[in-house]
Amino acid sequence: MTIPAIRLVISDIDGTILNSQHQLTLGLKQVVAQLQAAGLPFVLTSARSPKAMMAIATELGLTTPLAAYNGGYIVNPTDSGAFEPLFSQPLDFTEANKVIQLAIHNFPNVAVNIYAATDWFVPARNSWVAQEEVITGMTAEEVVLSEFLAQQPTIHKILFIGEEEEITSLEGAISKLVLMESAKYRSKDNYLEFTNKLVSKELALQKLVAHYQIVPENVMAIGDHDNDVSMIAAAGWGVAMGNATEACKEKADWVTADNDHDGAAVAIQKILEDLPAND
Known part of the structure; x- marks a missing residue:
């Protein structure tokens, strides 16, 4: 196995650097x-918001940019705790409103989560929202939906969470809408993401490559789900986790161990071993 000269490592969070208990391991912290x-x-x-990513970045001692919402909003954390936007690709508001209304009126048990820049809004709290708060360490802000949408906010992502069967039905219903500027995809079996169609983790990779003034061949990308496929395919060395989807594994240059066996750390260690040859 020949690994190209790596100058940047880009990694997904959930299912990749976090184990099944949503925790970072000591091994991962050490290699980072x-x-x-x-x-x-x-x-x-990540599909997460910048605020939900920041706690993990802090635990790892990172000061690098955060590519949130699957690349739809890339920010640079500042010393003051704020976020300096480096790139933003929001949803078309009319299309965002269409899918929100569809979900609210036809799928009442599905949690509707609206992300605008660094903030997270919900029209109603339920067990899915509470579960996401535990996972991300954030607190959702409950809003009166009609008043919130009347302001036509800049929305970067909508996340629908529910039982897998309901999410499948919602996905089918959205497919019947005429949407020219938006795209949907699963980040988990019961998570349906909705963003601008231009947004992808490959786009995030491209923006970060430009930021660091390198080329994609100098990037290692690690991920586990379908929303990671594009960056894994675009990177010089694409790594799929052992727990990754088949689509991820098919596009990867290498499949590492799963997220409960330090797969991301194993992949990074190979980069560290190759450093003398890269210098």
């Missing part, structure tokens, strides 16, 4: 620290 000591940036990309 070694990576940074060697001068190689480690950048997180």
Whole structure:
């Protein structure tokens, strides 16, 4: 196995650097620290919001950009705790409103989560919202939906959470709408994401490559789900987790161990072992 000269590592979060208990392992923390000591940036990309990513970035000691909402909103954390936008690709508001109304009126048990820049809004709290709050460490802001939407906010992502069967039905209903500027995809079996059609983790990779003034061949990308496929395929060395979907594994250059056996750390360790040849 020949690994190209890596100058940047981009990694998904859930199912990748977090184990099934939603925790970072000591092994992962150690290899990320070694990576940074060697001068190689480690950048997180996720369907999560910047605020939900920041706690993980802080635990890893990262000061690198965060590619949130699957690349739809890339920010640079500042010393003051704020986020400096580097790139933004929001949804078309009319199309966002269409899918929100569809879900609210036809799928009342599905949680509708609206993300605008760094903030998370919900029209109603339920067990799905509470579960997401535990996972992300954030608190959703409950709003009166009609008043909130009347302001035509800049929306970067809508996340629908529910039972898998309901999410499948919702996905089918959305497919029947005429939507020219938007795209939907699963980030988990019961999570349906809705973003601008231009948004992808490949786009995030492209923006980060430009930011660091390197080329895609110098990037290692690690992921586990279908929303990671595009960046895994675009990277010089694409790594799929052992727990990844088949689509991820098919596009990867290498399949590592699963997220409960430090698969991401194993992949990063190979980069560290290759550093003398890369210098």
